[in-house]
Amino acid sequence: MKIRRSLKIFIVCAIMGMATITVVGFSTLTANYFEKGLDGGVRMTMQEIGRFSPANSDKEEYTLGFQIVHQWQEVTPEIRQVFAQPTKHLEFYKKIYRDHWYSEPNGALFLLRYERSNNEVLYISRIVDDIEAADLSSRLNQDDLPHLCQILGYATIALAMFAVCMYFVMQLVAQPIERLAKWAKTLTPCQLNHPLPDFHYNELNRLATIVKNSLSSVEDSLRREHKFLAHASHELRTPIAVVRSNTELMTKLVDKPNSIEKQKEVLERILRAGVTMTDLCETLLWLNRGHHNQLPLSQLHLGELLKQLSQELNYLIRDKDVQVEITVEGGVFELPTTLCRIVLSNLIRNAYQHTLRGTVVITQLGAEVSIKNRDTSCGDTQEQLGFGLGLELTHRIIRHYSWDCTIEEYPDGRDVRINFTS
Template identity: 80%
Template sequence: MKVRRSLKIFIVCTIMGMATITVLGFSTLTANYFEKGLDSGLRINMQEIGRFTSVESEKNILGFQVVRQWEDVTLEIRQVFAKPTKHLDFNKRVYRDHWYSEPNRAMFLLRYERSDNEVLYISRIIDELEVADLSARLNKDKLPHLCQILIYAAIALTLFAVCMYFVGQLVANPIERLAKWAKTLTPCQLNRPMPDFQYNELNRLAMIVKNSLSSVEETLHREHKFLAHASHELRTPIAVVRSNTELMAKLVDKPNSIEKQKEVLERILRAGVTMTDLCDTLLWLNRGRHKELQLTQVNLGELIKQLCQDLNYLIKDKDVNVEVSLSGGVIELPATMSRIVLSNLIRNAYQHTLRGRVVIEQSGSQVTIMNRDESCGDTQNQLGFGLGLELTNRIVSHYQWDFTIEEFADGRDVRINFSTK
């Protein structure tokens, strides 16, 4: 099984590794500066000795050997260093166990030339005993030099680790809050104010998560609306197909019914085309692409006549009198949209009239649909009215058609003018 890496552990280990390298580097630099400080001190002392000391043959001053001839320099020095040839030419050799340990033995050599062409060779050998004595005097009641470096490095790393812990908590806590918030985020919480996660980057990430979920929720809502509208609108053409299919089955066995069969077949084909147009239109409508629908020449009178015929199954076995007054006329409209609107309005009038009359009037671009129900039943809450009216309002609002509804105790009057404002 693949082991998943923790971002928190990865960052902590990386930064601690960098801190360790930094501390070791500065510790090495400290040891180097310590040695250079000793070199500088010895070189200054040797220069002062060469400047102010008069030497006839060989002389020892403060532990330094001062001679005028190279052959008089200690043999051990001559074996280690070549004869210096320039003024203030400084040579050294340090022997130690490792870089951080104190020197066990050191050799120093300086050539000093005076103004009177007198040359002095100043040298010194610090052996192990002298080093130990010097270290004891310099570090009296103190830890050895290596131990001090290690202790300082350990303290620095400890302080760095403590700081890293608190910094990690300051960064990790908001990230964990963000993860918990994103995990428990529900559609109901999308409209609530977003929590503050302290850092701009985390707030931007939370905004991206929220916007992504909002987009998904909006898509699901549109798809839900599409399914609801599709199931609502397809009921009529499906009912037409079923009823005419049953009629076709009866007409097949009857002689001399060819013309009637052709008429029934045309209604079935027309219902199939209507279903296809409805699906395409509802997809455009729910995806915000209904502006792409083209305008066609629509005969409102023929369209209303056809819809009334298709929706007659809703008033079958009802005591409902339908009065239709059509003046005809061709208007440039989005065909399927106008069909959806008129189908919903006529369907609602048929559904909400159990006993009474329905009046449909068309004059030019204006259509009036009135229904009066003489029964005592409550027809306002029947299935389909709210959904159909919602879809109608969306289409009417988009195309800016003049649309009014006047409510009465026993019915309603609906007027729509398909001419744009």
């Protein structure tokens, strides 16, 4: 089983590791500066001794614990065994004895060559042995902890303070992230229209915006798919009905002699319905892509299309007392054929469906088509029958092509006028 890493634990461990390295590094630097400070103090003391010691004295002298001699052979043998004879003015040597880097020195050796203006050479040296170092350490740290314990104590305190600060910082960062995760987990399509919560940090707010936009995009895609299915089922009803009715008619004509011409007409209607279904599917897919390009135009006989659609939709008024009047002027226009078919079939279907008893008048004058229906029945067809999908699709197509369309509502019907060239 693969163990998933926790981002929070990883950040905590990484920061604590860097903090530990930093504390250890500064502790080492502190110990190094302590030693350099000691070197500097001893060296300055030895220079002052060389400057103010009596001149031209061949005797061995001791000042502040430092040996002062004029000849290298007179230097303490312990010093000569460790260091080579210095040859330059203010050449300084040292040797520190200790158990480890952070421990206090157990002993030390110091040597300095000092040359005066009269060419007099002085060798100033000092040996700090175990007893002297222990006595010095005890006098300096009478009431203090050992040097190593002090370093470890300061390092521990620094790490503890850093860990406490990091805990509060992690809480300030982790809580908004947990809120963001909870918000994203419980986000529903209904909440996409609500304002985004404030997660206190610009990065988290941008991430929330990305999540919301992604879900909105997915929701739009699903909504377009639902609309496509609804529109497809709505628009394909007519060609499917034409195929079924003509198939039944063809079944009856097969057994009848001398019906070849009639069978050809039925087959043409079935083929035409198949082509219509193909064009409808392609057009609906085009409409549901979210961004539309213009469909190719073709020569369209507008009057013939109205007659054809009226005949195909005739099954809707077959058992009704409805009179249909069609007046066409004819003419050929460059229009998107499938879209015009969708618009006109929806308008004619709507008129047929909303008329239980009365008249439907379809008129074509040039590129202008008007469809009027008057219902003389007592039923309230506007409440009983609804064709929102067809009208919604019709309005989308009309708006996309900026066709001039006017709709006038009456108590007993509706007048629709559409101009395909405006």
